[in-house]
Amino acid sequence: MEVGQMQRRLIEYTKSLFMEGILDDQFLQLQQLQDESNPDFVVEVVSLFFQDAEKLLNDITRALDQQSVDFPKVDAHVHQLKGSSASVGAQRVKNGCIAFRNFCEEQNVDGSLRCLQQIKQEYYHVKNKLEALFRLEQQIVAAGGSVPMMELSF
Amino acid sequence: MFGKGASSSKSMEIIGSEKKISVLIVDDDPIIRKIHSALLSKFTKEIQEVKNGKEAVDLCRSGASFDIIFIDKEMPIMNGLEATKELRAMGVNSTIVGVTSCDLSSERNDFIAAGQNQCYEKPLTIEKIKSLLSELNKNN
Numbered sequence: 688m689e690v691g692q693m694q695r696r697l698i699e700y701t702k703s704l705f706m707e708g709i710l711d712d713q714f715l716q717l718q719q720l721q722d723e724s725n726p727d728f729v730v731e732v733v734s735l736f737f738q739d740a741e742k743l744l745n746d747i748t749r750a751l752d753q754q755s756v757d758f759p760k761v762d763a764h765v766h767q768l769k770g771s772s773a774s775v776g777a778q779r780v781k782n783g784c785i786a787f788r789n790f791c792e793e794q795n796v797d798g799s800l801r802c803l804q805q806i807k808q809e810y811y812h813v814k815n816k817l818e819a820l821f822r823l824e825q826q827i828v829a830a831g832g833s834v835p836m837m838e839l840s841f
Numbered sequence: 842m843f844g845k846g847a848s849s850s851k852s853m854e855i856i857g858s859e860k861k862i863s864v865l866i867v868d869d870d871p872i873i874r875k876i877h878s879a880l881l882s883k884f885t886k887e888i889q890e891v892k893n894g895k896e897a898v899d900l901c902r903s904g905a906s907f908d909i910i911f912i913d914k915e916m917p918i919m920n921g922l923e924a925t926k927e928l929r930a931m932g933v934n935s936t937i938v939g940v941t942s943c944d945l946s947s948e949r950n951d952f953i954a955a956g957q958n959q960c961y962e963k964p965l966t967i968e969k970i971k972s973l974l975s976e977l978n979k980n981n
Contacts, residue, residue: 716967732875766915766942770870771872774870
C-alpha cells in the first residue's frame with residue numbers, strides 16, 4: 688500500500704473509533720500533547736493504561752469471586768479503572784465503570800458480574816482497536832510518511 | 842479569589858509573555874502524572890511531580906515553593922484534602938487546584954473549605970489550564 692493510501696486509511700479508521708463511541712475527545716487531547724520532544728507520548732500513556740486496566744480487571748475478578756464480596760473494595764478498583772479509562776478516552780470502558788459502581792452501591796453480585804463481563808469485553812475491544820491504530824501509524828512511518836494529525840472536530 | 846464567570850478566550854497571550862510559573866503535580870496515578878506533566882510542559886518547564894500528599898507537604902516544608910499546586914483528592918498515605926489543610930497551616934500561599942475524578946458539585950465545597958482556590962474534573966485539558974492561567978493573571 689502506498690503512503691497516501693495508508694494515511695487516508697488511518698484517518699478513516701480513527702474516525703470510525705469516534706463514531707462508534709469507542710474513543711472520546713480525551714484521546715485527541717493526548718494526540719495534541721505529542722510533539723518532537725515527546726514523540727511516543729500516546730503509545731506510552733496507552734501502554735500504562737493497558738497495564739493498569741489489566742491489573743484492575745484481575746483484582747475486580749478476584750474480589751467478586753469471594754464468598755462474601757467486599758463491595759467497597761470492588762468499588763475502589765472500579766473507580767480507579769474509571770479514572771484510567773477516562774484519562775485515555777476509552778469511553779465505553781468508562782461508561783461501563785459508571786454503571787458498575789451503581790451495582791456496587793446496591794451490593795448486587797449478579798449485576799456486578801454482568802458489568803465485569805461487559806467492561807472486560809469493552810476493554811479488549813478498545814485494546815485491539817488501539818493496537819491496530821498504532822500498527823498502522825508504524826507502517827506509515829516505516830514507509831517514510833508522516834502520521835496525519837486529526838482535527839479536533841470532524 | 843476566582844470569579845465564577847467564564848474566563849477570557851484570549852488566554853493564549855499569556856503564554857510565554859509572563860514570568861515562568863512553577864508547578865507541582867500531586868497524584869498517585871502514573872498515567873495522570875504523565876498526562877498532566879506533558880500538558881503543563883506546553884506552558885512551563887518548571888514542573889515537579891510527587892505521588893501523594895505527604896510528599897507534597899515534605900517538599901514544601903524543605904523549602905520548595907510553587908506558583909500552582911495541582912492536587913488529586915484520593916491518594917494513599919495523605920489525601921488531597923488533608924494535604925491542602927496541612928500546606929495552608931504551614932503558610933503555603935501557592936494557588937492550590939484540586940483535581941478530582943469524583944462528582945464536582947458534591948465535593949467542590951470540601952475542597953474550597955480545605956483552602957483550595959479552584960477545582961477541576963480529571964483529567965486536565967489544555968482549555969482548563971488556559972482558563973486557570975488567565976484567571977490567575979487577572980488576579981495578580
